[in-house]
Amino acid sequence: MSSRHRFATFSLLLFSVCFLFRPLCVACEGTAARQPTAKNSAELQQGTQPGQAGAPQSPTNDVGPLFPVVEHGKWGYIDKSGKIVIPLQYYFAYSFSEGLALIQPFPVLGSRAIRVQFIDKTGQMVMSKIYSYAQPFSEGLALVVPAGEEKWGLGYIDKSAKMVVAQEYKEAKSFNEGLAAVGVGGKWGYIDKTGQMVIPPQFSEAYRFSEGLATVKIDGKWGFIDKTGKLLIQPQYEIAYQHVEGLAAVKTGGQWGFIEKTGQMVIKPQYDEAYPFSDGLAHVEVGKKAGYIDKTGKYVWTPTK
Numbered sequence: 001m002s003s004r005h006r007f008a009t010f011s012l013l014l015f016s017v018c019f020l021f022r023p024l025c026v027a028c029e030g031t032a033a034r035q036p037t038a039k040n041s042a043e044l045q046q047g048t049q050p051g052q053a054g055a056p057q058s059p060t061n062d063v064g065p066l067f068p069v070v071e072h073g074k075w076g077y078i079d080k081s082g083k084i085v086i087p088l089q090y091y092f093a094y095s096f097s098e099g100l101a102l103i104q105p106f107p108v109l110g111s112r113a114i115r116v117q118f119i120d121k122t123g124q125m126v127m128s129k130i131y132s133y134a135q136p137f138s139e140g141l142a143l144v145v146p147a148g149e150e151k152w153g154l155g156y157i158d159k160s161a162k163m164v165v166a167q168e169y170k171e172a173k174s175f176n177e178g179l180a181a182v183g184v185g186g187k188w189g190y191i192d193k194t195g196q197m198v199i200p201p202q203f204s205e206a207y208r209f210s211e212g213l214a215t216v217k218i219d220g221k222w223g224f225i226d227k228t229g230k231l232l233i234q235p236q237y238e239i240a241y242q243h244v245e246g247l248a249a250v251k252t253g254g255q256w257g258f259i260e261k262t263g264q265m266v267i268k269p270q271y272d273e274a275y276p277f278s279d280g281l282a283h284v285e286v287g288k289k290a291g292y293i294d295k296t297g298k299y300v301w302t303p304t305k
Contacts, residue, residue: 086123097136176208199229210242233263244276
């Protein structure tokens with residue numbers, strides 16, 4: 001077995017361990033997308049590190065899931081067997097989403113701006129444009145800033161690289177369940193895929209919809225709205241994640257618990273950290289101990305050390 005194949009196999013094993021035992025936070029959203037800066041570039045890189053992909057990849061080109069790996073500073077992709085499918089040739093590579101992935105074809109040196117492009121699972125560049133900022137595709141659209149057009153703001157492209165929602169936002173997030181949170185005049189609202197504002201900007205922060213509800217921040221507290229903008233769960237939480245599998249992790253009084261869609265607390269606040277459910281289990285932490293609970297709050301796995 002070649003050293004490269006051994007490396008790729010080891011990387012896949014490492015990816016599997018990270019995926020299985022990482023905090024299950026696929027529904028948690030991080031910092032809002034903003035006009036590209038060095039800090040934003042770092043956030044994008046940190047937000048899509050190998051081993052943090054949340055969902056199975058789409059079967060583009062009859063190729064199964066591919067995973068980013070790095071060797072000697074160059075990135076490429078392997079399949080489940082550890083075989084290198086796309087050569088290690090990029091300066092960074094992000095996880096695939098809806099059959100496409102972002103790669104950095106050029107090094108970032110000193111103050112040089114980040115540049116990214118989209119590839120398919122054959123490694124083929126699918127768009128001629130280069131972007132100074134981009135997020136993975138979600139529901140057929142990707143949030144981007146074309147290189148050299150930073151002054152126009154953030155917009156959304158389809159998979160043909162056509163700008164379908166105008167570049168007019170200084171802050172924006174990816175689409176989910178047909179809507180995307182955008183920042184206008186220091187407040188957040190939601191647009192549909194035509195760019196129409198369907199929930200007026202009124203929140204100090206807002207995150208994506210999940211299971212029909214979205215977390216929004218009002219007067220320093222988090223609550224939940226529906227797709228009409230109606231406040232269904234009053235702002236009362238220090239932090240709140242999206243609903244996943246019917247439950248949402250929320251922090252109140254310094255402790256984490258879980259609520260259902262009516263706002264009823266079904267697992268009382270008792271954890272130092274808690275993350276969304278996935279396949280019926282949620283990762284929680286108390287002190288230095290971590291484990292997984294089911295939807296009754298019962299531990300199904302706890303570490304022995």
